[in-house]
Amino acid sequence: MAISGDKESMSLPEIPLSTPSLLFPALSLLMLAYTNRFLGLASVVRKLQADWAASQEPVLLPQIQNLRRRIGIIKHMQSLGVLSMMLCVVSMALIFLNWQLGGKAAFVASLGLMLASLSLALVEVQLSGRALDIQLRSVKCL
Numbered sequence: 001m002a003i004s005g006d007k008e009s010m011s012l013p014e015i016p017l018s019t020p021s022l023l024f025p026a027l028s029l030l031m032l033a034y035t036n037r038f039l040g041l042a043s044v045v046r047k048l049q050a051d052w053a054a055s056q057e058p059v060l061l062p063q064i065q066n067l068r069r070r071i072g073i074i075k076h077m078q079s080l081g082v083l084s085m086m087l088c089v090v091s092m093a094l095i096f097l098n099w100q101l102g103g104k105a106a107f108v109a110s111l112g113l114m115l116a117s118l119s120l121a122l123v124e125v126q127l128s129g130r131a132l133d134i135q136l137r138s139v140k141c142l
Contacts, residue, residue: 014100020091020107027085027114034078037124041071066131073124080117084110 045067052060087110095103 012104015095015104015107017092017095020088020095020103020110023088023110023114024085027081027088030114030117031078031081031085034074034081034121038071038074038078041067041074045071062134063131066127066134070124070127070131073120073127077117077120077124080113080120084113084117087113 048060048064048067051057052064087106091103091106091110093103094100094106
C-alpha cells in the first residue's frame with residue numbers, strides 16, 4: 001500500500017457539532033461534584049478553625065495543612081473544568097462556523113483540560129484519604 005502525500009489523505013475526518021456537545025453533561029456533573037467537595041471542605045474548615053481557636057491542639061495542625069492543600073487543588077480542579085467547558089463552547093462555535101481545524105484544536109484542548117482536572121481530582125481524593133488517616137491516628141484503639 002503506497003502512502004499518498006496529498007492533503008486529502010492526511011487530513012483528519014470532520015467532527016460533527018454534536019461531538020463537543022457530548023462533554024457538556026459530563027462537565028456539568030463534574031463541576032457539581034467539585035462544588036460539593038468544596039462546600040464540604042468549607043464546613044470542615046470552619047469547624048477545625050473553631051477547634052483550633054479554642055484549644056490550639058498540635059494534632060490539628062496536620063489536618064489544617066492538609067485542608068489548605070486540598071482547597072487549593074479543588075480550586076485548580078474547578079478552574080480547569082470551567083476552562084474545559086469554555087473551550088468546548090468555542091469548539092462548537094468554530095465547527096458551526098465551518099472552521100473545522102480550529103474546532104478540532106479547541107476540542108482537543110478541552111479534552112486535555114478535562115484530563116488535567118480529573119488528574120487533580122485523583123490527587124485530591126488521595127489527600128482526602130490521608131486526612132482521614134490523620135483523624136483516625138488521634139483515636140486510640142481499645
